[in-house]
Structure formats: structure tokens, C-alpha cells
Amino acid sequence: MQIIQTLQSISINTQDLSCFNEIKTIMNKNFSQNIGKKAKLLSFYVENEIPQRKYFLKFLSILNKKYNNEKLVNISTSYYKTFKLTLNSINPLSIILHCKLDFNKKQIILNFDNLDKILITYLKNYFKEHSVITINNQFIITYKDDNTLTLLDNLCSCNEHLNYCINFSLSELAYLQFKKEIKSILKKDNRFLNICQLLEEHFKTLGVEVGVSFDEVRNKYLKLSKMYHPDFHSEKSEQVKEILRQKFQAINYAYECLKPLYKNAS
Numbered sequence: 001m002q003i004i005q006t007l008q009s010i011s012i013n014t015q016d017l018s019c020f021n022e023i024k025t026i027m028n029k030n031f032s033q034n035i036g037k038k039a040k041l042l043s044f045y046v047e048n049e050i051p052q053r054k055y056f057l058k059f060l061s062i063l064n065k066k067y068n069n070e071k072l073v074n075i076s077t078s079y080y081k082t083f084k085l086t087l088n089s090i091n092p093l094s095i096i097l098h099c100k101l102d103f104n105k106k107q108i109i110l111n112f113d114n115l116d117k118i119l120i121t122y123l124k125n126y127f128k129e130h131s132v133i134t135i136n137n138q139f140i141i142t143y144k145d146d147n148t149l150t151l152l153d154n155l156c157s158c159n160e161h162l163n164y165c166i167n168f169s170l171s172e173l174a175y176l177q178f179k180k181e182i183k184s185i186l187k188k189d190n191r192f193l194n195i196c197q198l199l200e201e202h203f204k205t206l207g208v209e210v211g212v213s214f215d216e217v218r219n220k221y222l223k224l225s226k227m228y229h230p231d232f233h234s235e236k237s238e239q240v241k242e243i244l245r246q247k248f249q250a251i252n253y254a255y256e257c258l259k260p261l262y263k264n265a266s
Helices: 017-030 047-068 117-126 146-156 172-198 200-206 214-228 238-265
Strands: 002-005 009-014 034-037 040-043 082-087 095-104 107-112 132-135 138-142 164-169
Touching: 002 047, 002 164, 009 017, 009 047, 017 040, 017 047, 017 082, 095 172, 117 132, 172 200, 172 238, 200 214, 200 238, 214 238
Parallel strands: 009 082, 095 164
Antiparallel strands: 002 009, 034 040, 040 082, 095 107, 107 138, 132 138
């Protein structure tokens, strides 16, 4: 059995039919706003059912301790969430994988026990338009926008992907902290970009886009300063040398104006 918590829901996924039927019976008995099919049941929050929902969460905590030997974090305050119960039928040929999620600044790190090329291609397509990298058995996604988290929630709420059965392990506390830090990072990034806009002419002088990394600024500066350095144009006419000298000075001035921006942003 697997229990996944997000800010909106608690998903209970099991491959055990008896366990599924037991939980389904409890949900149908205690909650009024239920919808579902044969292998899935959703229970929505109803204010006058808070006591039943709290007892149900305690029951889930006991089950999780029994099946996964893990304590559910912040479970007592999650009664307002939508409960999702799913019976997962596993193909005997399915490859069973385990994936633990970690977070680092703007990165979401999927730690697989085994990450093959087929799964990498699937995940790259799933997180298309996102910046992703793979290191050994890690698939790392860089946060882009709110859709990043929507994709992540949907990915983790389902076990079956291609011919893989993936058991995701996610700490809700770490997830909440990540979302909090993302907001702070985005505010800082926005402030940085606003300042960059004020220095747009210096980025244009170096021929780079506004707000690029310092490495890109520095590399372009080194390339241009070498290209326009007076020592390389001693054979040119005085008129041409003066034009190149002014360009060289403008490049140096632009670089010196941009350096403090990146130093203060670090």
C-alpha cells in the first residue's frame, strides 16, 4: 500500500483487493460525498464529517505504519483534503521501481533504484518544456511554473507508467518547505530581472540577453575584449583604430557595470 499526500488530497493506492474493499467500505459508511468506479473512490470534504475524517486519518496512519513502517506527517490536520482510494492492478510483466523525492533550491530530484533509457525518455516527454538532467539514477527537474507542481502531483498519484509500477516516496513536510522556498526564490529572481532591465543597454553592448548567467556575461566579455583590444589592431588606420578603441572601452564599461549586479545577487 502507498499513501501520497499533497496540499489538496491524500491518495491511497493498493494492489491488495481485500485491503481496498476494507477501506472502501469504511469510506462509504462514514462519508456522504463519495464518487467512484469499481477500482476507484473519491471522498470530498464535508464540514459536519470532521470527526469521522479524523478517525479515518488515524486508521490510515496505522495502516501506513503496518505496510510501510513509516509515520504519516501532519496527518491530524489533513481532514479537509480529498481522499482518493485506488486499486492498482499490476501486470505480472511490470517492472517494479521505487522512487524517493528530494528537493534542492529550484530542483526536484527523483531518486530511482534503477533508471533506464526508456523511462528517461518517458519522463523527458512528460516534463517537456522543462529543464531536466539525469545523473546516474537521478532524474532532476528544474522548477518552471505552477504547472511543474501539477505535473509532479499527477505523476506521483499514479503507480503505473508505461510497463513500470513506480512506488513514489514523498515527504509532505519537505514538499511544503520546497514550495515555500520556491516562492522566495521567484521573488528574488523577479527583483534581479527588474534590475537587469534597468541595465539593458550594457547587456546589449555585450551582445547577450538580459538576465543571463554571470558565466555567459564573462565569457562574452572575454571574447569581445580580445576581439577589439588595441594590441590586435596596430596595423589598422587611425580612423579604424579609434572606432575599435571606443568599442573596446564600451565593452569594458558594460562589463564593469554588470559585475556588481551579479555579486550582490549571489
